[in-house]
Amino acid sequence: MSADVGSPAVGTISRSERAEGWRAPGQDSGWLNPLKERFLLELLVRKELRVRYRGSALGMLWSYVKPAVQFVVFFIALGIFIGLSRDTPAYAVYLFSGIVVINLFGEVFGNATRSITGNSALVSKIYLPSELFPWSSMIVALVHFIPQLLVLLTGSLLYGWRPSVTALVAFILGMVILLVFTIGLGLLTAAMNAAFRDVENFVDLIVMVATWLSPVLYRVTMVQDAIGGTIWWWLYQLNPLTIVVELFHTAFWRYIPQVAERAAVDPSLSAPGEPFGLWWAGLLIAAATFVIGTVVFERSKRRFAQSL
Template structure:
């Protein structure tokens, strides 16, 4: 058998070799790497999952434990003590549909930010397409998101929710905006964190504040009553997390029988842009953020090994 042709040492591939898929060392497909290097991406995902649960007794059960503790804490403090469940029908579904959004945002954002520094041994010793690290972190976060989504669906069904085309559309739009926007932010902070480790602490602050600056624990109508008509309310509505949380509310909370009945009597329960809200603005902001993040990451990746 004849051997496969090899690139000549110290020279770039010829056009014929490029046509056959040959690339010079250090060259890759850029932002298309997650598509062209799917095998490597799967290996990184498996590695992250094994490392995450090494020595853990509960393993994947932590995907249920953390959101369950969050939900119980917020529900007792806000739903019971502050009586928000009295003013918000099906408050348990309303609350949990927002919690799963900020949990996914926090895990994707935090993991992507640490994806380069957390894989320092791989980045500094061998060549791998750098884009695979934040993308593998996103896939791991989605693996942890699925059990929470299952619990949300079961909870919504217990309150009489039935799937509908509007709910499905709201869910798909919400997931698209959230993942595109968060990956854009994550690639920016991953590039910055390789040079300045303070960035990951700043990201932790953003994730902590995100729960309170989006309508997870309260309704948008409450914010409108307080600061409606001002620049800050306009800015609040354009927050992509606000848009995604509202889309999840439409998907899992809005059309449950208890909510439909209350809205018929008191339409002020809903946000001013019901039912699908400012999805177009959220998608536009997400795409712009993703493009900026890709450009920043591409321009920074060749310095990662030296900075680490």
């Protein structure tokens, strides 16, 4: 029998159905998927946490073990052997403020890059909005970040730090810049890694280099003394991770009483442009990175199943 005149074609959706929220198979909300598919996103986060700690004796305690080992190694090698702790009051807080930033950056960036290839069975066999995979990786990284942040807060309080409006603003600015910038990079590299598996190894190198090209282990004024006034100094300052690490130093270290007292007579303890430095440049770079990463991911995601 022929279809009635005026009836919708097979596989199409009428206006009334579209108004009720119906969508054709394979269509989604693009970069808004993490907001509109919150239930699926929560399921993926739970799945990643279960898989990661399956068969693990320590479980979530690994969120403390890794940064603790990093801190001890760097503090002994740089703080004691090289002597940075002698010239930097409350060096333990200074160091750990940078470590938590780099750890969050590395975990979000690395896990987001591997999120599509690591979930190849789901991506290639059933339809799920692909954006959910890198975003779930970021949320898992934030779950691991919370214990490290609590340790940082405890250490800062022991040194006499007290919360303030400046500290809160610096922390919020740092988190926004870091997360927007890193998820943008993660979306970009996730799309590239689906086609070229070498990308994930390149990302590991970037994380390693970022640890040393950001003022995590040393003070930013040491870099200014070495290359100040050159194009390299401006590029160093515009590194979003440099901006974020300095914002975390402002939030948790710079206004510790003994640091503030020394800074009054030792200008090297003050960062250029403090308290918030080049925060506006960090936001602009982060936003541009997010837009580029999202556009590339959206244009690539329909080829993921074939690439995997």
